[in-house]
Amino acid sequence: MKKVLIPILLLSSCFCTAQGIKFESEGSVPSFKNNQSKYFFLDCYADWCIPCKQMDNEVFSNESIGKLANSSFVSFKLQMDSSKITRNYSTMAKNFTAMLKSTYKIKSLPTLIFLSPEGELVMKIEGYRSKMEFLSDLNKVLSLDSNYYTKITAFRERRLNLDSLEKLALTAQKNDIRDVLVKIAEAYCERAVADKLTIEKQSKIGLELLLNFDVDIPYNYLKLIANNELFIDSTFKNKGRTRVFLTERIYLKKINRQIEKAIASKSQPKIHDQIDEISKDFNFSISDEIFLNAMAYYSLQIKNDKNYTRYICDKIDKYSSKYLTGMPLVLVLNNTAFDIFHKSSNKNELNRAVRWCDQALSLVPENESSAILDTKSNLIYKLGDKKQAISLEKKAIYIQEGYSEAKANLSKMEKGIRTW
Structure with a gap:
């Protein structure tokens, strides 16, 4: 959970509903410093929201509720309708309101948010609450x-x-x-x-x-996960899920810093010792895949297309097809094939990418194949087979009638113009 460290603004006055809850002045936002251990109550409302007005009149004005809320909470009313935010709202207050909507996924009003003295989310409630319900909510927050x-x-x-x-x-x-x-x-x-x-x-x-x-999983615990890769995959009925997780986490722990340093200094990455260590701690397959990922990413960042396509082709052929299935594999195959189309002129690599498209096509129904057909069509066109490329592009357009990108590519192919 995020701690939102924002100073209180415009605290010259408070406004309250009768003898009920005392809300801080309009445009104020919470500060989690020097709070004397009080919790925070945020009433997220809009002027047009009828249940919000009902809570103002029927609930927040209640004396018993006010007594409990004022003794244990610092309370704020926050306008959620951006078109109604007044000039009393500073830029910081507007940013806080936008952050609140995004972080706590405010989709209906009123939304009542309770934060701990340190700024941790304690409770989020959507919709109208009666006096008894809201009093119970306050007690639950403090429980x-x-x-x-x-x-x-x-x-x-x-x-x-x-x-x-x-x-x-x-x-x-x-x-x-x-x-x-x-x-x-x-x-x-x-x-x-x-x-x-x-x-x-x-x-x-x-x-x-x-x-x-x-979350920061210790390196030794990653070893435990690696030793149980098949068990975890079978638990989730998702082949390759654990492998993807492991390669990402090990890369971040052992390789990422060296790669980013090499990119910044425009020097060759020095990662062989780390790759050897990963190979000993896990296995050669994991270390080799991480090496290919690292070098492909590095080559891409320094705009060395020749090395990028070499590393990424090896990675796809050696590992992606082996460890992924279903739509995750389809997306990887098609997206990488399209990358090869744009970045490579090597016939061997272009033909490998065509094979990935064929593999992806075998995994999807025909009515979902238009994007893959477009990728394959472009690859074959770049390889010089204009007739087959046009045939495939027409099929892609037939399957997805409004496919404007495929139509543009077809027009170029028919005129003999490059599509890359």
Whole structure:
């Protein structure tokens, strides 16, 4: 979860509803410094929102609610309709409101957001709440047992077991709160590593937390995942998922810094020692794929098309076809083939790319094949077979009638003009 460190703005006055909740002045945003341990309540509203006005009149004006809210929360009203934001909103306040919409996926109003004193999301509620419901919400936020923030803290302090954390993850997933899921994944990873949990003892939800979110998994734990690659793939019924995850994470931990340094200094990457280490820690196949990925990326960044196409062709032929299946493989094959079409004049590489297109075509129904046919048509045209290229392009247009790019390519082919 993100901590939104933004100073309070325009705090010269507060506005409140009768004897109810005292909201900070319009255009103010939270500050997580010197807050004296109070939680934050953010009422995300719009002027045209009828349930928002009902909550103002019926709920926020209530004396009992005001007493609890004012003693334990710093409260803000935030206009979500950008066309209605007044000049009282500074650029910083406008940016905060935009961030709020994006981070917490505000799709309906009112949306009520509660943050911890440190700025962590505690609870998000959508829609109208009655007086009793909202009073219950306030108490839940302050309860040690009823919110994301305190439950994750309790898990880290070993006052909560893995099953409880996984249930919390399902709730956060259902509510589409990515920041919370990342925090849960981090906490889960810490516990799994500390307790030396074997892969077999972890649930599907736990493995999903490790594989789906950008958490810092220790290098030694990556070895454990590598040793159970087939088991994890079978758990998710997704061949190649673990392999893609491993090559990405190992690359980031061991290779990325050297590659970025070489790009910045325009020098040759010095990664052979790291590649040898990866080969010993994992296996040659993983180290070789990471090497090809690294050198392809490096070559692409320094605009060395000849080396880029050489490395990427080897990577696709040796690994992608072996470890990927279904649509992930189709996308990799077609996109890389199109790259080869644009960046290579080597007939061997162009023919390899044609074979990738044929493989991709064998994996999709005909009514979804137009983009792949267009790629294959361009490759064959570049190889010099104008007649077959035109035939394939016409087929792509027949399958997808409004395919303007294919129509433009066909026109060029018929006139003998280059399409690259």
